Amino acid sequence: MRVIALSDATSISIIRRGNKGQSVDLIVRTILILCALVAVATTIGIVASLLTESFRFFQQISIFDFLFGLEWSPQTALRSDQVGASGAFGAIPLIVGTLLISAIAMIIATPLGLMSAIYLAEYASDRSRGIIKPLLELLAGIPTVVYGFFAALIVAPMLRNGGEGLGFAISSESALAAGATMGVMIIPLVSSLSDDVINAVPQSLRDASYGLGATQAETIKQVILPAAIPGIAGSLLLATSRAIGETMIVVMAAGLAAKLTLNPLEAVTTVTVQIVTLLTGDQEFDSAKTLSAFALGLLLFVITLVLNVIALRIVDRYKEQYD
Amino acid sequence: MTDTVNILATADSPRHSAERRFRIYGILAIAVSLGFLAVMVISIAIRGTGAFQQSFVDIAIELPAEKIDPDGTGDPVVIKKSRFGSILKKALRERFPEAKSRKEKKQLYKLVSSTAEYSVRDAVVANPSLVGTTATFSVRASSDVDMFLKGNIDARLDESQRRVSDLQLSWIKDLQEKGQIEKRFNKQFFTGGDSREPEQAGILGAVMGSALSLLVCFLLSFPIGVLAAVYLEEFAHKGRVNRLIEVNINNLAAVPSIVFGLLGLAIFLNVFGLPRSTPLVGGMVLALMTLPTIIIASRASLRAVPPSIREAAFGLGASKVQATFHHVVPLAMPGMLTGAIIGMAQALGETAPLLMIGMVAFIVDIPGGITDAATALPVQIFLWADSPERGFLEKTSAAIMVLLGFLIAMNLIAIILRRRLEIRW
Numbered sequence: 001m002r003v004i005a006l007s008d009a010t011s012i013s014i015i016r017r018g019n020k021g022q023s024v025d026l027i028v029r030t031i032l033i034l035c036a037l038v039a040v041a042t043t044i045g046i047v048a049s050l051l052t053e054s055f056r057f058f059q060q061i062s063i064f065d066f067l068f069g070l071e072w073s074p075q076t077a078l079r080s081d082q083v084g085a086s087g088a089f090g091a092i093p094l095i096v097g098t099l100l101i102s103a104i105a106m107i108i109a110t111p112l113g114l115m116s117a118i119y120l121a122e123y124a125s126d127r128s129r130g131i132i133k134p135l136l137e138l139l140a141g142i143p144t145v146v147y148g149f150f151a152a153l154i155v156a157p158m159l160r161n162g163g164e165g166l167g168f169a170i171s172s173e174s175a176l177a178a179g180a181t182m183g184v185m186i187i188p189l190v191s192s193l194s195d196d197v198i199n200a201v202p203q204s205l206r207d208a209s210y211g212l213g214a215t216q217a218e219t220i221k222q223v224i225l226p227a228a229i230p231g232i233a234g235s236l237l238l239a240t241s242r243a244i245g246e247t248m249i250v251v252m253a254a255g256l257a258a259k260l261t262l263n264p265l266e267a268v269t270t271v272t273v274q275i276v277t278l279l280t281g282d283q284e285f286d287s288a289k290t291l292s293a294f295a296l297g298l299l300l301f302v303i304t305l306v307l308n309v310i311a312l313r314i315v316d317r318y319k320e321q322y323d
Numbered sequence: 324m325t326d327t328v329n330i331l332a333t334a335d336s337p338r339h340s341a342e343r344r345f346r347i348y349g350i351l352a353i354a355v356s357l358g359f360l361a362v363m364v365i366s367i368a369i370r371g372t373g374a375f376q377q378s379f380v381d382i383a384i385e386l387p388a389e390k391i392d393p394d395g396t397g398d399p400v401v402i403k404k405s406r407f408g409s410i411l412k413k414a415l416r417e418r419f420p421e422a423k424s425r426k427e428k429k430q431l432y433k434l435v436s437s438t439a440e441y442s443v444r445d446a447v448v449a450n451p452s453l454v455g456t457t458a459t460f461s462v463r464a465s466s467d468v469d470m471f472l473k474g475n476i477d478a479r480l481d482e483s484q485r486r487v488s489d490l491q492l493s494w495i496k497d498l499q500e501k502g503q504i505e506k507r508f509n510k511q512f513f514t515g516g517d518s519r520e521p522e523q524a525g526i527l528g529a530v531m532g533s534a535l536s537l538l539v540c541f542l543l544s545f546p547i548g549v550l551a552a553v554y555l556e557e558f559a560h561k562g563r564v565n566r567l568i569e570v571n572i573n574n575l576a577a578v579p580s581i582v583f584g585l586l587g588l589a590i591f592l593n594v595f596g597l598p599r600s601t602p603l604v605g606g607m608v609l610a611l612m613t614l615p616t617i618i619i620a621s622r623a624s625l626r627a628v629p630p631s632i633r634e635a636a637f638g639l640g641a642s643k644v645q646a647t648f649h650h651v652v653p654l655a656m657p658g659m660l661t662g663a664i665i666g667m668a669q670a671l672g673e674t675a676p677l678l679m680i681g682m683v684a685f686i687v688d689i690p691g692g693i694t695d696a697a698t699a700l701p702v703q704i705f706l707w708a709d710s711p712e713r714g715f716l717e718k719t720s721a722a723i724m725v726l727l728g729f730l731i732a733m734n735l736i737a738i739i740l741r742r743r744l745e746i747r748w
Contacts, residue, residue: 028644032554035547039572039618042611046582049589112352119349132353139360141730143672145701146723149708150363153716184359191356215338217345238577245579247675248701252708272581272675279588280678297585301578308577 050301053294060288061089066295068092072258072269074278074289089292091299093258097175097268101250102243104179104264105186109239112183113190114232120191121198122220133192140188148252151181156253163265173255173267182249186239193235197228197318230318237311241304247272271296364727371720373473377509377522378464380435380498384414384443388455397451407440407447411462419494430491436463438523463511464504466521466714468495472506475713486713512721516687517703521714524707526722528689532602532682532697533671539606539693540613540670545663547610548617549652552659555618556625557647576615583612584679592680600681600696608676613666620662624655657744664737668730674701700726 058066069090116136120129156177163170170176201224209219225232255267256277278293388395391405415431416422422431439462446460447453467486470476476485478492487495498504515525559565587608591597597604628651636646677683682698683706690697698706700722707719 025642025644028648029554029558032550032558035550036554036559036568038547039551039575039614040568042586042614043571043575045590046578046586049586050582053589112356115349115352116356119346119353123346123349132357135357135360136353139356141668141672141734142360142363143674143701143726143730145672145674145704145708146363146367146727149704149719149723150367152708154363154366184356187356215342217342218338220345241577245581247579247581248705251675252705272579275581275585276675276678279585280681280683294585294589297582301582304577304579305574308574312573 046301050294050298053291054298057288057291057295060291065089066091066292070260072274074274074292087289089288089295091271091296093260094269094271094274094296095299096260096262097254097258098244098270098272100262100264100268101175101179101182101254101270102240104176105182105243106236106240108180108183109186109190109243110236113187113239114194116187117191117194117198118220121195122216122224136188136191139184140192142185144185144246144248145252147181147185148248148250151177151249151253155181168265170265171255171267173253174265175254175268176264178250178253179264181253182243182246185246185249186243189239189242190235193238194228194232197231197235197315198224200231200318201227230314234311234314234318237307237314241307241311244307245272245300245304247276251276271300275300367720367723370717371722371724373475374512374717374721375509376473376506377511378469378472378504378506379461380464380468381459381461381503381505382411382414382418382435383457383459384410385417385457386410386447386454391447392451392454395454397454399448399451402448402451402454403444405444407444411435411440411443419497422490427490430488431494433465434468434491434494436465436520436522438518438520439463463522466712467491468504469522470713470717471495472504473717475717512718516689517685517698517706518687519685521710521712521718524715524718526700526703526725528686529698529700529703529722530725531690532605532686533699533701535602535690535693535697536605536609536677536682536699537667537671539603540609541663541667543607543610544613544617544666545659548614548663548666549621549659551614552618552621552625553647553652556622557651558643572615572618576619579675580612580673581675581679583608584676586611587676587680598694598696600684600686600698601694602682602690602697602699603693604680605677605682605697605699606693608680609670609673612673612676613670616666616669617659617663620665621655621659624658624662625651627658628654654746657740657746660744661737661741664733664740668733668737671729671733672701672726674699674705677702678705700729 066089069088070092071088071090072093074087074089116132120133124132156172156174159174159177159180160170160172205223205227206219209223210216214222250270250273254273255269256273257267258269258274259266261268275293275296278289278296387410390410392398392401394401412428412432415434416428419431422428442462443460464472467476468491471478471487471492472495476487478485478487482489495504511523512525514527515523516528518524555565555568559568587604591604591607592599597607632650632654633646636650641649677699683702684696684698685706686696686698688695704719704722704726707715707722
């Protein structure tokens, strides 16, 4: 009798606690979901704000002129009836400038980052790896405003003087100075992503290659790199996306005037530089000039998102291959 | 076998030299990258160390009672109204009577900072008994004089090519001979706000702005990030919605920072009407940016807690919520905090999004709360880097040194925390 009563009591208390626990559980679960949804809300916020402001911009300037126009000069009109008051909003010079600087950055970062990664993954002893890797990561931890200062203060004058010595005219805001500095900033990104990819190549491939008498360099060039190519391509895409979205280096070291050129010795401007220029200082809201910054932001967001999605997909697919 | 090894090891074999060359390329790549790092840090340190010192000029100033406080009230309001500018100028003329013409006098007044009269005023207000006496004050030298004394202006250049005239040089020499000009620790740099005058400019305002922004950022992003990670790791079923959240977080981590600034401008400022240029909005934008970092680090940390902990908790009758919050989360906390500190370090270095929400203004006052207008340390660096004055070059480099110092400290704390507290399973 007693035993049954006791077990009844416990089972009741368990059920009670279960009820209370369930409502607590529900509340906690809701809070947790809400927190997880903040990330989604951020994305929605970004897309919504960029789209609405861009939509207002495209009511004033045609989307065709924006995407394919060859001239960018968002003048501020003192009077609305002034000649050329509407300005020219062709984004092509900005896109070309952005791609030019990013290309220079990638030309610097790809060989340096890749070779560093290969050395660290295949040659370096554990001890030197333990020292070099954090030092390389320091490069990634330095704020971009510091790189911008360095590019404007040291790299650009050095290039200009060097150019003068060799008989070239290099602008003091040349694409080369901004791009080269940005390249150094991206080295650790390329090297750490490539390092992961190279380490993921199974040891059996190396052993097979050594077994056939290949040297270490031959193994790397003919076995490991071909096997790692998709992953490396993915990491280079991620790095390119980072270069395209980079702001402070170009704001401080690249030019302001939009010039349609592929000459790395001249001054070009980028999408991010124009966004900063348009939105800092005095601004009249609702003017095409201010709204164009959001259209540029949308352009930047779409380009980097597409690159990221492709890159992440390549990296993911590659990972599955060896798992 | 030995033969093969010998063949491969022969130094003059082309395959062997190709091997060696390849290895050297790797070492070169690392050397170039680290060399750039070294050049950058060293060149900034060389330019910046000067800013921690400032030249002061000792000058005897007559403080006539009839001009400052005729009734002898000692009232700060009365004293503050007096014209210390002309009192200081008179003292300078008495010190160097050879300055006769208007042009020469102008050069004379430029020996000391244009803010010097305020430091004299403040000293007199603090000590009204000085009124009616002649007291020696130590006032800030002007930026040009300071730059000359630090060796940044070459006296051998033609007079028209430098910012310090021959006459000024002779005065500086006279002051030096009498020991009335000397470099001292520049306290103002660490305790002052921004200024148009390089010799008066300090970083405390920017440091406070950064600290307040980071506080807001941490209070928002840490709890939200940890709870989101707990949901994704412990509660979520592997469904389509959760896959979407995951993809979302990964992509958010790669969105350019300036786009977050545009979000802040369009939503926080224009839709919600929050105050422009404030650490509140800055912190909110930075929180959205650091969220992915914190979520990813927290998830890794939660994943590292072995299932046996959860099973033991369930076995003792704990509910899912109890098992998670009483056992799993506390064990994962060190890793989460480490991730949060690294996220905060990234946020501290961010500049571009803060430019978008107007934290890029000339602000003299040191912000006291999250709704005061403020700038942040990296933005201050950007603003000073843009200034044409030679004196700001040194200040910019010094501010970078302070910023890097904070970043190194934060990363060290993260590393120590990881070593000390993280449990290895």
